[in-house]
Amino acid sequence: MKIKDKSFYRLNAFSNTFFRYPVSILFFLFLSLYVIRGNRLNYYSFHQGPIWAFTIGGVLTAVSQTLYEKLYLGKQFARIILHLIAILFTLAYYYFFLRHYPDFSWFIMMRFDALLAASIVAFIWIPTIKKSSLSFDLAFTVAFKSFFSSLLYSVILVIGFFIIFGTYTFLIAELDYVIFADLATIIFCLFAPICFLSYVPDYNLSEGNVSDQPDGPLTVPKLLRFLVSYIIIPLLTVYTLILMLYIVPNLAGEFWIDNLLEPLLISYAVIGFLTLFISHTFDTLSTKYFKSIFPKVFLVIASFQTLASIIKTQEVGLTPGRYYVILFGVFSIISSLLYSFSIRKKYLVPVLFIVLTTLSSIPPIDAVTVGLNSQIRSVESVLEKNNMLENDRVISNKNISTEDQKKIIEGLRYIEDYDALDRISWLPEDFAYYGDQFETVFGFDRFQSQYDEPSTVDGALNPPYTSLQLNTNRSTPLDISSSNQLVIIPFSYDQYVQPIIQTTPLQIEDISYNLLVTVEEDNFQIDLTTNRDENIISHNLSFMLEENYKFYDTIQDLPLTDLTFTEENDQAITTVIIENIEILDKESYSGSLYLLIDLKD
Template identity: 30%
Template sequence: MNRLIKALVEVGEGLSRAVFRFPLTVFCLICATALVCYTISLHKDPELIIFKLMFTSLLGAFIGVAAQFACERFKRLADMRIGVYAFAALLILGYFMIVRPAPAIDFGVGARTSVAIFAMFCAFIWLPSYGEKFDFNSVALVHFKSFFTAVLYAGVLSAGLSSIIAAINFLLFRINSDWYGYTNAVVWILFATIYYLSLLPNFNSDAEEDRAYAQEASHYPRFLDILVSYIAIPLVAAYTLVLLVYFIKIGVTRTWPVGQIGPMVLWYSSVGAIIYILASRLQNRFAVLYQQIFPKVLVPIVIMQLISVYIRINAYGFTEGRYYVALFGLFSVLCGVVFSLKPVTKNGLYAVVAAIIAIISVIPPVDA
């Protein structure tokens, strides 16, 4: 019982620290949770402005995290934290003013918002490693572990609370079914995200306690070593072989794909890059071979996909979807070439280049 109480106290203290450390993010999460709960209570599609506010709150949460990590990485920004947060708030307001006139939440609005969120995510996982202040691969590992830990905790909490509501509903008195939605909104949007943030150390702090926690948090667990080295890498290798055989088939039959290859290569590039970063701290034979081979194999596979996209653009014209598939393909080729030449210690370039390309893709006149 004492251990349970101690664990609950530690979780509570961590959540409290995260609230004070990421105030703008927490505010945006509260807004998003409230809007989702309001939408659930309506039992019909809400007004368009509600969706726009949800998108704004979601992007604002990521901007808030990026602002805080910028303050922690650069002492000059830390000294004017209020100004940094004011600028972040202006960015959030600017986004809302951009989407407010939109007649609908269509693919374009969703894609641009997703790309902006992706850019902010790349920014805040890269910022602690700027100037090699902290190893980028270790930062990425901490985020990876924290994310899945938060998902596990939220999943257990969500299942438990839903079971309690169901038990009360069946055994004691009827409960409005909306409460299932309210509960899951609070757990998955508010609790899970804040708990995830509470697990992230202050990577750039000079305090001995913070440095010790950062080193502890960046420890590579044995189970993840096995998962990456002996399960994920062989699966990616097998998938790579299938794609290569398929492209050989295209070369023999001279019949180009009709659109299905784009998403497959996109997912392959994304998952392969994540595995590449996670494998960068491992020294076993599988991991080392993957570090050496994956960037080189990625280039020809993505080039074939880009040729396929070019053919479809010539035949059917540009669409926002094809624009982003082509842009991601160019990014993948660039990264494949760079990381064929650079050591794994320079993996932070992945995040920098991704953020720059993502930002460019939403700024006229070269946007989607």
């Protein structure tokens, strides 16, 4: 296709999008205007619910248009009814699930992500139904190509406009910074969806007609063929081999306990199936082997990991995250079976995805509801075991085992993360997980052993953590009359940053000195020297980083006496008062301190 003809074709396709998807474009226009309005508001006064509603509405009306083009083409009344159904569903979604949550919430995001994923797959799948010669693999590849083409154009436009307006601001007159956010909003919330939809062909015209043209809408770009065949598939093969090398030797024990593979399963499944769908649209040597071997290998990985996640659920309860791991595991197992042993029925794969993902967002079987109920039951069972529940209220008990304390702490933390503590009837009405009530209600400090061992819910390894600060709840007199100088010193060490010695020049009684602060992995020291680098006094604080330090691996406010340290020699006395310090094992430490210097005559 010549450049001139291709340009006219793209322009015509872009303009036709306004006639094919007018309601979707209206939704995306409302989305853009609403976000632009939000750019000028305080974050806490901006209701985020309409953003998710407009996005879902835009996608659902695009799905209804695709359904019209496939099953009811030419019947305008059917088109109107389908759009009305999509609009009514969007209104119901906002009314029942969004309007009560003005701020960011995991409730909202997990349900939104599930509905969005199901809607997008439905948008791709519908043209392949009803004895169509168009396969889902090809329809998916067209959508994949459309997405990245529109993304590329959008990014280039944003960069270009930012450079233009940035140059104008630099050379001529200053512009309000909000205009940059508005430009990005218009491009990503309005132009990008329209551009994507313009790349999606009317399959009634394209199917069997232009698919053989070199630059037709149903062709697979050569670059994509090359990337999939010679880069993505080899990398995915090596990655799969690493997973198998981990699974096979550990099947006798550790695999079922540590669950290291669980966080990787969903991303691995998504990348694997994306590659599988695209590889079915062309034949190269690598894609032939990949299509033949990957489903069977992935069937083994998904089966073992899904079983391991189910076993872990029996131990610590079901979380929303683990719900999706198991759900994707079930999807992966069934899909792998279809691709391995019944390739003619692979058309069921998108149907299965749509059904499972939609069910995961509908109460009372959605991920959040099921996961939270499981965590609440898990906490209740621990409380009942320790006789801490009576007449629907908590009886404090500081003598329960550390393991049970951790289960209660982690379970309530998960429930708090999803803003669902109000679902628990036996908690006080004004209970706040991050407040001071925790120890009063349960009888033990929620920080007491939070960092001792791996988390009991998500299995994440938490290294020893220390956080000490000076108790400022009461006035404390500090005598500095005998000191020549008071210095406030901030300090910070990170294992990924090259440590440096912080040097501060001092002037005491018209004599110049240097204060050197060394912060290294095992060395925390303050030195006072003359201008000739002659050491006057050294104050070593490295003991605070060691495991045998009495406050190591604790989180607490301490009185002045516990955070005051003195060093003396025949030339000077230095007194260090730690204002605050945070230590994360050997990885990092930071804080601030007061240094009092008293030079002897």
